[in-house]
Amino acid sequence: MAQELNLQRRLVQKWVSGARQAAEASTAAQEGPALQRADADPWEVVLPPGLLWCRLCAQSMTAVMDCDEDLVYDCPPGCCRPGLPAVLVVDAIGRAVLRHAPRIVPITLAHPHSPLMAAACAGRVISRVTAGRTCTDLRITWRPVVTGLVPVTEYVELARSLAASNPAHAQELLHAALAAVDPTTAPADPLHADAACILAEVLIRLGHPSAAIRWATYAHHAGTHLHGPAAGTTLTALHTLATAHRLVGHHQRAYHLYRHLVEQLATTAGPQAHRTLAAQASLAVVLHQLGHCARARTLLADTMTAHRHAHPGHPASDRMVGHLARMWQHCAEQRHHHPDAG
Template sequence: MPHPRKYPQDLIDAAVSRVHQQRAAGDHRAVTAVAQELNLQRRLVQTWVTGARQAAEASTAAREGPALQRADDADPWEVVLPPGLLWCRLCAQSMTAVMDCDENLVYDCPPGCCRSRLPAVLVVDAIGRAVLRHAPRIVPTTLAHPHSPLTAAACAGRVISRVTAGHTCTDLRITWRPVVTGLVPVNEYVELARSLAASNPAHARELLHAALAAVDPTTAPADPLYADAACILGEVLIRLGHPSAAIRWATYAHHAGTHLHGPAAGTTLTALHTLATAHRLVGHHQRAYHLYRHLAEQLATTAGPEAHRTLAAQASLAVVLHQLGHCARARTLLADTITAHRHAHPGHPASDRMVGHLARMWQHCAEQRHHHPDAG
């Protein structure tokens, strides 16, 4: 079915690319999220994604022949590595997956690099086979094809910190993450990562990936040590600018904390805050709203309605309300929160930050010429 003429091809390509970027980052609701971001119908975006997949499959089959057929018959758009894993040796910049003019998925550098593009299916196949040789245990056996190189490549970020690509698909230099051995207990890695989370988050991430190398957050049972490590990893990934990757670890930490300690425990609420923050930064505003509201309710019960953490959660809730378009409600909630915070915590710098958020809300409404009834 041809695409409606009112949608330019640039928009269709951008939407498809955004969906698969989010899928590569672990977002299983990528089509819905992109549809909401672009204010489009989910069915329309799904049609575009399906069309791109079918075109890529046909092109790959015609150009490559049966030599590259896989037992798992993977979606070509899903034949991608975790974001930020593949780097170019020539320009020392990160390579990203894009569709070329022939509708083939390739890895390309930012503008300015003179290297040729690399076929994604060959790069991913080589890296996946390396994972299966050196660390097959990290590939969850619950997946449909755990022994497929494409499946293994999707998990590569847990044991590989960087892949540097030369001129060809076989000229790859793999940097493996440090392995947690029996000589150093996992809890020592976690404690060291906790101490480095603020000052050296990149090093903390390496330690936490090593500690969690054998953990699949989607299927792992609740474990207090792994839940603690997952929560720290979520915070570190947010600090490093990767909120999409933080969602699955924060989700595991929150679910495990709820199971082990209850929904009102301090560790559980910390994980809940991390999860809400990750969803907000990714743009999942509706999900973030429900998480922040739950967090504020729990903190009001455990810490008190005037505790700093409770009021901070309310302020974040107001920000998300504004992002959802409920401007008047957001301004009223944030103004009331500022008043309560100033009364309970005079001189606290968070009050000024809240005032800054409120000012930006008013400015945004003025710039967009919103006509809201006065919040009474």
């Protein structure tokens, strides 16, 4: 959840603590809005960014602290409307999600039907909420839902064709196809795994690698279970997962994933195949990010030589040259001393 919403881990830990406290008073919580607790930390109340908009000024509303140190959703300067109490807005949106698409909400033992958790997932089924003057005057625009009249396969195939040219539209289609799928608990399904892998690739393309990790993880695990660790679809998901971790900055995790990918590709496609050498070049980049400069440069130089020999004229060779030059420049700027450099 923290990765998908780009939240601090400390904030998620507060959610867990709050959920445990709610378990002790579950009977009382059922009698009123779950978020209207006198001791609730106002900074625990969140919506996905860009979800809430003002109907009066047509601008995005953001969470800010008012003069009484209460968290409210307010407009940019110029709008005359008062801020809306965040606890009430989030509670209303969360309860709408629980009514409309309860299966997307992660279930916790402490609080199995939490409006707070539902609101945090709202971006998967809601494209926009416009707010009037009160907390109850909310207009929700739901994302399109796949029905039996339109097969899920058509959504997935259309999204695949649009992934490069129109990733935002592809994301909408894939969110619709996966609206009822929780990637952390869903069973392995070939169609869902395919859609999840494409969605992860689209999220990376749109600049949201943190959100891509959960979907790529599901796609890889499902592919391993359904087709085996060496299948083409499984390795594609593994590559996407490694890329997402690298872009987020999880370099140690990315290193292990890329190393596993290189080993699998060397066995299935061959050590001189383009995919194998490209993954090996990415492994070298991650090694350098981990601080193993000499090993990274040596591996990348060897990879570049092998790639030029096996695939002459391929543009990937020029990209490898660029990565190697940046490695040398970084070491020179940092004044690294490498006895094996000569």
